[in-house]
Amino acid sequence: MLRPMSGMISLEDVRLFAAVAHHLSFVEAARRTGVPTSTVSRRVAQLEEALGVRLLQRTSRRVGLTGEGARLIERAGPLLDELGSVLDRAADREDEPAGRLRVTAPVMTGAQRIAPALFSFAAQHPRLSLELTLTNAVVPLVEEGIDLAFRAGPVQDADLVARRLWSLPYALAASPRLVKDALRGRSRLARASLGSVPAVLSHPGAAWRLRRRDGSIEEVRPRAQLCVNDPRVAIAAAAQGLGVVCAPREVIEQQGKALVELTITGRTVEPRELFAVYPSRRLLSTRVRLAIDWVMKHR
Incomplete structure (x- = not known):
């Protein structure tokens, strides 16, 4: 227990x-x-001395929490988050957001839509310091100190607030060479044939989500010819004839004649819903609110 x-x-x-x-x-x-x-280590030792307990177990290889340390972070963590939010709002003027804004977004959508909008937002507000990380990983927002994330839905974390931004149409596409050689010249495919189509996937076992005419959703697991976690590289691989790729329709169209859009009899590719996400236990600071509104308007 904590001592006097x-x-x-x-x-x-x-x-x-x-x-x-x-x-x-x-x-x-x-x-x-x-x-x-060195300062972090000294200040933590200073806190331990003031409390009269050891909060961390230190070895040459790892750092761990003691029981007292775990209890303190359990109690103090939410209070620090709340205090940070209050100070954030105090630092923001209603008409001039200020301070640091840390954001994550998916690689492709982030590069093509989110980043340009946030750059123009930062240019309008010189007192703002923007940190943007593009990653397809689901980053823990509170633990990593992230103010705002853009994510494809569905968002099912009860500790997060998710605001729907827009729907992004997706499609299947392949190179003209693959259409000619592997698909026998056909750009319209039967649903039953999709399981044997060579595919470029984002990870092993990834599925394509298709919408039937009655509105229900089904998942198809194609045969992976190549797995790559960067969607830009996946599109480049598809353009080289390595497989069918599932990608945003607007990006497929940008490839010109390098990719041919494929259609599936009785099915359409399920669009992706994009959300702005932030921790529910934090007050929404002015800069986060204005950033979301700006991205919505300038995407």
Whole structure:
């Protein structure tokens, strides 16, 4: 249990301890907070001395939470999040957002739609500092200190608020050579043939979501010829004749004659819904709200 305090508690010490606790690394906590590693270590030790307990177990290979450390982060973590949100709102003027805005977005949609909109948003608001990470991984927002994420739906995390932005039409496509050689010159395929079509997938076992005429959804698992986690590379591979790719229709159209759109008898490819996502336990800061509205307007 926590003992009587032997000194003054610094809120900054608690914040740095929380960063170490989230990442179980002094080095990573230092990188995330912009504070030197030696300072992080000293401030955490200072907090332990003030509380009279050991909060972290340190070895040459790893950092772990003690029971007291786990209890402190369980109680203090939500309060720090709330305080951060309050300070964020205090730093924002209603007409001039300020401070750091950390955003993640999918690689392809992020590069083509989200990034240009956010760049123009940042240009309009010089007091804003923008950090944009393009990744198809589902990043834990609170743990990574992310203010806003753009994600394909459905979003089922109860700890997140998801605001639908738009629907992005998807289609199947292949190179003219693959259509000629593997598909016997046909760009319209029967549903039953899809399982044997060579495909370029985002990961092993990935499925194509198709909508039937009655509105129901089915998943098709094609034969993977190539797996690659970057959709831009997947489209390039499809253009080289390595397989059928499922991609945004607008991107397929941008390839010109390099790709031929395929249709499936009685089916259409399910569109992807894009959402703006942020932690539900944080107040929505002015800069996040305005960024979402800007992306909606300028996408």
